[in-house]
Amino acid sequence: MFRSVLEGPTAQADMTVLVNGAETPAWDGETVAGVLLRVPGAGRTSAVTGEPRLPYCQMGVCFDCLAIVDGVASTQGCLVPVKPGMRIESQQGAREIGR
Amino acid sequence: MDADVIIIGAGVVGAALAYGVAKTGRTVVVLDGGDRDLRAARANFGLVWVQGKGSDAPAYSLLTRQSSDLWPEFRNELANRSPLALDYSRPGGLAFCLSETEYENRAAINERTHNQGAEADTAMVDRAELERMLPALTLGPDVVGASYCKLDGHVNPLQLLASLHHAIPSMGGKIMFRNPVEKIVPVAGGFNVIAAQGTLQAPRVIVAAGLATPTLTEPLGLSVPLRSERGQILVTERLAPILPFPGSGLRQSADGTIMIGATNENVADIGVTVSSATQLALRAMRIVPALGSARLVRQWAGMRVLPLDKTPIYAESLDYPGLFAAACHSGVTLAAAHAAMIAPAMASGHLPDQFAPFSNGRFNVQKCA
Amino acid sequence: MIHDVVVIGAGPAGMSAAVQLRKLGASVLVVDEQPAPGGQIWRGIERNASGPIAVALGPDYQKGRALTAAFRASGAEYSPSTQVWQIEDEWTLFLTSEGKARRVRARAVLLSNGAQERPVPFPGWTLPGVMTVGAAQILLKSGGMLPQGNVWIAGAGPLPLLYATQVLGLKGQISGFLDTSRGLNLAALAKLPAAWRDLPSLAKGLKWQRELRRNGRMIRGVSDLRAEGNGRLQQLEWTAGGVRRKAKADVLLVHEGVVPRIHETLALGCDHDWNPAQKYFAARSNRWGETSRPGLFVAGDASGIGGWTAATVSGEIAALGLAGHLGIKVDTEALRRENQLDGRRSRALALRPFLDALYTPPTTSIADDVVVCRCEEVTAGTIRKVARTSTSDPNAIKAATRCGMGPCQGRQCGYTVQAILAEVHNLPVGDVSFFNIRPPLKPITLGEIASLGELEDAE
Numbered sequence: 001m002f003r004s005v006l007e008g009p010t011a012q013a014d015m016t017v018l019v020n021g022a023e024t025p026a027w028d029g030e031t032v033a034g035v036l037l038r039v040p041g042a043g044r045t046s047a048v049t050g051e052p053r054l055p056y057c058q059m060g061v062c063f064d065c066l067a068i069v070d071g072v073a074s075t076q077g078c079l080v081p082v083k084p085g086m087r088i089e090s091q092q093g094a095r096e097i098g099r
Numbered sequence: 100m101d102a103d104v105i106i107i108g109a110g111v112v113g114a115a116l117a118y119g120v121a122k123t124g125r126t127v128v129v130l131d132g133g134d135r136d137l138r139a140a141r142a143n144f145g146l147v148w149v150q151g152k153g154s155d156a157p158a159y160s161l162l163t164r165q166s167s168d169l170w171p172e173f174r175n176e177l178a179n180r181s182p183l184a185l186d187y188s189r190p191g192g193l194a195f196c197l198s199e200t201e202y203e204n205r206a207a208i209n210e211r212t213h214n215q216g217a218e219a220d221t222a223m224v225d226r227a228e229l230e231r232m233l234p235a236l237t238l239g240p241d242v243v244g245a246s247y248c249k250l251d252g253h254v255n256p257l258q259l260l261a262s263l264h265h266a267i268p269s270m271g272g273k274i275m276f277r278n279p280v281e282k283i284v285p286v287a288g289g290f291n292v293i294a295a296q297g298t299l300q301a302p303r304v305i306v307a308a309g310l311a312t313p314t315l316t317e318p319l320g321l322s323v324p325l326r327s328e329r330g331q332i333l334v335t336e337r338l339a340p341i342l343p344f345p346g347s348g349l350r351q352s353a354d355g356t357i358m359i360g361a362t363n364e365n366v367a368d369i370g371v372t373v374s375s376a377t378q379l380a381l382r383a384m385r386i387v388p389a390l391g392s393a394r395l396v397r398q399w400a401g402m403r404v405l406p407l408d409k410t411p412i413y414a415e416s417l418d419y420p421g422l423f424a425a426a427c428h429s430g431v432t433l434a435a436a437h438a439a440m441i442a443p444a445m446a447s448g449h450l451p452d453q454f455a456p457f458s459n460g461r462f463n464v465q466k467c468a
Numbered sequence: 469m470i471h472d473v474v475v476i477g478a479g480p481a482g483m484s485a486a487v488q489l490r491k492l493g494a495s496v497l498v499v500d501e502q503p504a505p506g507g508q509i510w511r512g513i514e515r516n517a518s519g520p521i522a523v524a525l526g527p528d529y530q531k532g533r534a535l536t537a538a539f540r541a542s543g544a545e546y547s548p549s550t551q552v553w554q555i556e557d558e559w560t561l562f563l564t565s566e567g568k569a570r571r572v573r574a575r576a577v578l579l580s581n582g583a584q585e586r587p588v589p590f591p592g593w594t595l596p597g598v599m600t601v602g603a604a605q606i607l608l609k610s611g612g613m614l615p616q617g618n619v620w621i622a623g624a625g626p627l628p629l630l631y632a633t634q635v636l637g638l639k640g641q642i643s644g645f646l647d648t649s650r651g652l653n654l655a656a657l658a659k660l661p662a663a664w665r666d667l668p669s670l671a672k673g674l675k676w677q678r679e680l681r682r683n684g685r686m687i688r689g690v691s692d693l694r695a696e697g698n699g700r701l702q703q704l705e706w707t708a709g710g711v712r713r714k715a716k717a718d719v720l721l722v723h724e725g726v727v728p729r730i731h732e733t734l735a736l737g738c739d740h741d742w743n744p745a746q747k748y749f750a751a752r753s754n755r756w757g758e759t760s761r762p763g764l765f766v767a768g769d770a771s772g773i774g775g776w777t778a779a780t781v782s783g784e785i786a787a788l789g790l791a792g793h794l795g796i797k798v799d800t801e802a803l804r805r806e807n808q809l810d811g812r813r814s815r816a817l818a819l820r821p822f823l824d825a826l827y828t829p830p831t832t833s834i835a836d837d838v839v840v841c842r843c844e845e846v847t848a849g850t851i852r853k854v855a856r857t858s859t860s861d862p863n864a865i866k867a868a869t870r871c872g873m874g875p876c877q878g879r880q881c882g883y884t885v886q887a888i889l890a891e892v893h894n895l896p897v898g899d900v901s902f903f904n905i906r907p908p909l910k911p912i913t914l915g916e917i918a919s920l921g922e923l924e925d926a927e
């Protein structure tokens with residue numbers, strides 16, 4: 001649904017991140033929410049009815065970008081810049097807390 | 100006359116009484132205060148709680164058990180009278196003990212209540228048993244055990260209030276919000292209730308205005324000795340189910356949110372503090388360490404409506420028959436009893452002897468003694 | 469250590485205030501939840517210095533470079549990627565960065581946390597593929613992201629026009645622009661004379677529109693927008709000129725103006741005023757930007773929408789006000805005159821009445837089946853049902869329906885609940901209040917809060 005203008009046959013990605021375990025190219029300056037929008041099926045499902053959702057506002061006020069980032073659940077993806085090797089996982093419904 | 104009964108206060112006490120009065124077929128008008136009034140009914144924890152209640156007041160302990168038993172039917176009837184959701188369950192409840200001392204103290208309270216003649220409905224469970232009861236979580240190392248009472252339950256208190264507010268008009272009653280009462284004036288055959296939106300008249304008036312109750316009843320010589328106590332509560336984001344039993348101070352709502360509370364603070368303002376949030380979070384994480392990763396979504400404070408001896412006050416004016424007052428902590432737990440027992444009695448004009456232990460006269464006796 | 473001032477928000481207002489405060493000798497800590505300075509308008513400014521994105525973002529964007537550099541050089545302490553989650557009296561601020569909570573103290577606080585886009589629910593607005601124009605522009609500024617496939621823009625205001633131009637400049641695709649504004653109306657024209665004071669902006673707006681008409685489809689007078697699809701946006705429907713139309717869509721970007729961020733000032737119990745033209749609340753402040761709570765100041769869009777130029781000036785004004793509050797020995801009135809702050813501000817705001825009249829917030833009633841609260845998934849119908857038997861107090865709705873109780877804490881549904889209550893109770897919208905705002909201002913983990921206890925023990 002979104003693509004970086006920096007992306008292209010000649011342009012190299014700045015880094016690789018893991019989205020639900022799959023290696024995914026990413027660019028400096030991009031946020032986790034940006035990655036969720038580029039990778040099909042990476043978004044969350046809502047906590048009440050389980051509807052699919054994707055980031056909506058990119059400015060920290062809608063919470064539709066919630067994801068599990070490096071193990072931290074309910075992280076607002078639009079406020080977190082990507083880092084090499086970052087683990088991004090989709091957050092499904094009401095989250096589980098570890099044991 | 101504008102109604103058979105006027106009730107002042109549409110908190111959970113006033114609303115449950117109004118619901119009970121409406122059920123008797125009488126006409127009822129409820130007058131409530133301004134948007135910014137103190138409202139314990141909107142700030143409370145939502146436990147329908149038996150264990151530990153009235154451990155040194157047998158009548159209160161009995162009333163609590165009666166209310167707890169009336170709750171399932173109360174809930175179903177109310178849910179049928181309102182289109183709103185009303186999450187209630189009664190799986191029994193836990194009071195967690197985080198040290199040997201806490202465990203022994205808890206056992207002693209149970210013993211005392213039991214000795215008063217209450218049924219043996221509460222038992223101590225040790226850590227191993229507790230682990231079997233809570234398979235989805237890992238208990239913190241400090242947890243020694245808990246006391247488990249099979250009568251305990253919980254309800255969404257906001258849904259309870261909203262359902263009552265919905266049901267009362269549907270049963271022919273009337274609620275007037277934003278209509279604070281200034282004064283009650285006795286007149287021939289009843290009372291004039293002078294309120295912001297005008298004066299209403301009825302043969303019976305029940306004052307259930309929470310902490311504001313004494314300001315309305317005392318000018319008429321009906322004393323209702325109350326104090327306030329601040330309680331702060333934390334609530335988390337929705338989580339997948341982990342806590343199948345409500346606990347004192349820790350429960351998971353039907354929505355999945357975890358509620359943590361409440362503090363007991365002797366302060367006048369209604370603000371919240373980070374230091375209290377810290378204390379509450381620390382205790383919750385001592386019980387369930389994994390809660391450390393749960394996100395806090397809201398923190399609020401409420402003012403407990405506390406009779407000086409913590410036992411409910413159901414008072415009747417001797418000078419002005421037909422004037423009543425109802426004030427208590429645990430208005431959620433007692434809602435079913437208020438609707439089924441207290442409301443019909445007050446509406447009929449006289450509190451029977453079984454409620455004598457709750458009269459305001461007990462405070463005078465104490466003073467004389 | 470006590471900071472003289474903690475500034476919340478490193479956008480145009482916060483950065484210019486910080487620069488001024490440093491010149492006046494105050495110690496300043498600037499916190500921002502973003503990873504880099506610039507605020508929403510200058511997102512990624514330090515990164516997008518050259519290349520195709522920089523060119524496409526245009527000259528106004530590039531103007532941020534000087535102020536950002538001045539801010540970096542000012543000596544203000546800067547804490548990026550930091551959220552303020554609670555502010556206690558006189559003044560203790562609770563912050564969290566990278567999962568660690570901490571506490572800082574300040575003699576005064578400046579809220580320059582800007583604006584958010586006005587949430588306007590319509591059928592299908594929660595579908596993946598639907599997002600705000602501001603969001604899409606942020607994606608462009610951070611990572612150079614362009615929307616793909618059938619891209620539609622719907623709404624009104626200068627931002628959608630600017631964004632569309634930027635996308636076209638980067639050879640991006642826009643299938644159509646659904647203009648929901650009422651077009652040039654009399655009220656707007658009446659404000660035009662004053663607007664001439666800001667000729668360049670006016671000319672810019674007209675240029676954007678021309679470009680759009682040349683390159684794409686500009687559809688005017690749009691209403692009753694509906695997004696549809698199975699699990700994601702696939703199709704749009706709207707009415708224009710009395711005709712219902714449909715189109716395939718992959719991305720829909722919406723925008724109906726911006727509103728100040730008020731959660732902080734509401735939580736702190738500041739007085740607020742209702743702006744009837746733009747239908748928002750803003751903290752009431754005096755001519756120095758001080759709110760009804762002494763020592764708490766607001767500047768920039770957080771104090772009322774004025775755009776970035778006005779924001780920089782109001783930041784400078786607030787800096788002088790703060791200096792006065794701190795007892796710094798300067799003649800603030802003289803500095804205000806010398807720097808022509810009032811003149812500069814009124815020039816910067818000259819176009820505002822015209823824009824406000826041209827782009828009035830939508831007033832259409834929201835259908836019962838539309839989700840109003842994105843977090844708790846509460847529909848307009850549920851809210852109406854409760855509203856009919858409750859007072860016009862939004863907190864009664866919140867208590868009965870959980871609308872506004874999710875993680876966004878009412879940021880997406882507050883004004884909608886207000887509008888529905890006004891409709892049901894037949895009141896002017898401004899007579900209905902906003903939700904009570906409870907801490908924390910951002911959801912933080914219990915572990916972070918608990919860690920403050922250990923901090924206390926260590927102290």
Ligand SMILES: Cc1cc2nc3c(=O)[nH]c(=O)nc-3n(C[C@H](O)[C@H](O)[C@H](O)COP(=O)(O)OP(=O)(O)OC[C@H]3O[C@@H](n4cnc5c(N)ncnc54)[C@H](O)[C@@H]3O)c2cc1C
Nearest residue numbers: 108110112132139140143144146280309330401429430432
């Ligand atoms: C932190 C906390 C946790 C709690 N947890 C529990 C729990 O888990 N289980 C439980 O059973 N109980 C609990 N409680 C107690 C319970 O909430 C209260 O017992 C109950 O809400 C009291 O109800 P009320 O109607 O008397 O008072 P309130 O709910 O305070 O209502 C008073 C009403 O009177 C109105 N009023 C005031 N003055 C006037 C006037 N002059 N004219 C007209 N109207 C007026 C007000 O507007 C208000 O609506 C808790 C309380 C607190 C504070």
Ligand code: FES
Nearest residue numbers: 058062063065078
């Ligand atoms: S996209 Fe809205 S909060 Fe992140």
